[in-house]
Amino acid sequence: MTASKTITAAIVVIGxxxxxxxxxxxxxxxxxxxxxxxxxxxxxxxxxxDVEDEIVAAVNALRARYTYVFTTGGIGPTHxxxxxxxxxxxxxxxxSENPEVIEMLLTRIKPEDLNEARRRMxxxxxxxxxxxxxxSTAPGFWIGNVIVMAGVPSIMQAMIxxxxxxxETGVKMIIETIDAGGIPEGAYAAGLSEIATAHPVLSxxxxxxxxxxxxxxQIVVRGKDSEAVAxxxxxxxxxxxxxxxxxxxx
Amino acid sequence: MTASKTITAAIVVIGxxxxxxxxxxxxxxxxxxxxxxxxxxxxxxxxxxDVEDEIVAAVNALRARYTYVFTTGGIGPTHxxxxxxxxxxxxxxxxSENPEVIEMLLTRIKPEDLNEARRRMxxxxxxxxxxxxxxSTAPGFWIGNVIVMAGVPSIMQAMIxxxxxxxETGVKMIIETIDAGGIPEGAYAAGLSEIATAHPVLSxxxxxxxxxxxxxxQIVVRGKDSEAVAxxxxxxxxxxxxxxxxxxxx
Numbered sequence: 001m002t003a004s005k006t007i008t009a010a011i012v013v014i015g016x017x018x019x020x021x022x023x024x025x026x027x028x029x030x031x032x033x034x035x036x037x038x039x040x041x042x043x044x045x046x047x048x049x050d051v052e053d054e055i056v057a058a059v060n061a062l063r064a065r066y067t068y069v070f071t072t073g074g075i076g077p078t079h080x081x082x083x084x085x086x087x088x089x090x091x092x093x094x095x096s097e098n099p100e101v102i103e104m105l106l107t108r109i110k111p112e113d114l115n116e117a118r119r120r121m122x123x124x125x126x127x128x129x130x131x132x133x134x135x136s137t138a139p140g141f142w143i144g145n146v147i148v149m150a151g152v153p154s155i156m157q158a159m160i161x162x163x164x165x166x167x168e169t170g171v172k173m174i175i176e177t178i179d180a181g182g183i184p185e186g187a188y189a190a191g192l193s194e195i196a197t198a199h200p201v202l203s204x205x206x207x208x209x210x211x212x213x214x215x216x217x218q219i220v221v222r223g224k225d226s227e228a229v230a231x232x233x234x235x236x237x238x239x240x241x242x243x244x245x246x247x248x249x250x
Numbered sequence: 251m252t253a254s255k256t257i258t259a260a261i262v263v264i265g266x267x268x269x270x271x272x273x274x275x276x277x278x279x280x281x282x283x284x285x286x287x288x289x290x291x292x293x294x295x296x297x298x299x300d301v302e303d304e305i306v307a308a309v310n311a312l313r314a315r316y317t318y319v320f321t322t323g324g325i326g327p328t329h330x331x332x333x334x335x336x337x338x339x340x341x342x343x344x345x346s347e348n349p350e351v352i353e354m355l356l357t358r359i360k361p362e363d364l365n366e367a368r369r370r371m372x373x374x375x376x377x378x379x380x381x382x383x384x385x386s387t388a389p390g391f392w393i394g395n396v397i398v399m400a401g402v403p404s405i406m407q408a409m410i411x412x413x414x415x416x417x418e419t420g421v422k423m424i425i426e427t428i429d430a431g432g433i434p435e436g437a438y439a440a441g442l443s444e445i446a447t448a449h450p451v452l453s454x455x456x457x458x459x460x461x462x463x464x465x466x467x468q469i470v471v472r473g474k475d476s477e478a479v480a481x482x483x484x485x486x487x488x489x490x491x492x493x494x495x496x497x498x499x500x
Contacts, residue, residue: 008474017457019292021282022425022470032271042269047295050455078456079434079443117439135460143430152460175272186327189367193329206328207267210402220272
């Protein structure tokens with residue numbers, strides 16, 4: 001781990017059920033939080049259907065660009081679980097039944113129940129390392145810079161736990177949130193833009209939410225240098241205080 | 251609207267706040283449900299940061315490929331709201347202050363408060379049509395096959411309402427969900443694969459969820475032909491009944 005290095009990641013969510021709206025994804029937000037907490041910059045997410053060409057294209061585009069690619073979904077025993085084959089094709093490697101996974105499956109499945117379909121879960125691309133986890137005996141796998149995980153959130157989370165210590169991480173992002181209270185975005189936008197321009201190492205955002213007919217705004221100052229973040233936050237607070245004072249005076 | 255036509259869509263979610271995990275996206279699932287309900291096949295989603303090059307690349311890749319592209323986020327008054335400029339660049343058109351939007355903004359903002367930042371919300375790419383809505387006086391816009399919407403869910407939803415009647419739609423997907431009860435995926439995977447192979451016009455998926463140490467599986471049969479869906483559902487039910495009977499007999 002080099003303190004000054006930037007480590008990036010992307011996610012490929014594989015699943016018709018997400019695109020149809022039937023299942024609401026819970027993995028993106030979880031992986032995003034995880035990445036932020038360990039100092040990995042999540043930089044892009046793609047949701048693709050259960051179509052091999054689409055999975056291959058997304059994985060190959062993203063693995064060339066980012067330090068890590070996490071995939072979720074499509075590693076079960078049914079015919080629509082095609083992720084392992086797609087990943088093997090993306091890497092141009094073979095795929096076959098992994099004896100170690102067969103052993104793992106046999107700890108929970110009786111030998112007479114280990115049918116053809118269940119054996120599919122043991123198909124692992126050549127050169128991949130298994131991502132064993134505490135929830136499911138069917139592992140994920142890690143090949144090159146791509147980490148292939150289940151779509152079921154509890155299993156996906158256990159797989160993240162299993163790889164967390166092995167991931168290279170960068171400097172953690174420091175994120176400070178400042179409540180703008182009742183001050184509308186349009187009143188502080190110019191001042192905020194000036195602060196953002198003066199602090200190019202910071203990423204400063206303004207996030208409105210809308211409820212009961214009113215906007216509630218939050219300003220977020222992000223950066224990897226604690227002094228720069230503190231300086232940015234101080235300027236934002238000073239700007240908001242000046243706007244409040246001007247409003248009271250008006 | 252041609253009944254046999256396939257209408258597709260993609261979403262580009264624009265926002266550092268989603269990638270950092272700070273905000274959990276609620277728009278993808280909403281737009282997915284909307285698309286399914288009206289007969290549009292949502293085919294891909296990308297989440298990109300507040301970086302103009304990334305927005306331009308994603309929008310141009312997707313608008314060439316799908317009937318519609320919906321974007322969410324980045325159309326407010328602050329410096330990090332760069333979607334309108336990115337879309338203008340993606341289309342190679344100019345962008346300037348739209349007098350109609352200024353009028354709209356003035357219905358809620360006093361003339362003396364219509365500062366430079368708020369006027370940014372009136373910047374609309376040339377050739378775009380406004381997407382007015384009942385929640386916010388700042389409109390979205392529609393240019394080519396791209397519909398640019400707010401990131402705040404209540405406003406985004408109002409913008410979807412505003413365009414819904416104008417979208418071309420295809421045949422609605424019929425989605426039938428069959429509870430597999432306690433039958434594990436590995437027990438029905440082979441039978442399900444046979445059914446899927448016999449009915450290529452159907453998309454048949456198996457979706458496990460995991461809670462309290464147990465899997466609960468649902469089989470979903472999707473298709474646009476009601477007779478084919480009914481035939482597929484009947485076969486799945488017959489298969490599950492046979493598995494249950496075999497299990498009882500064992």
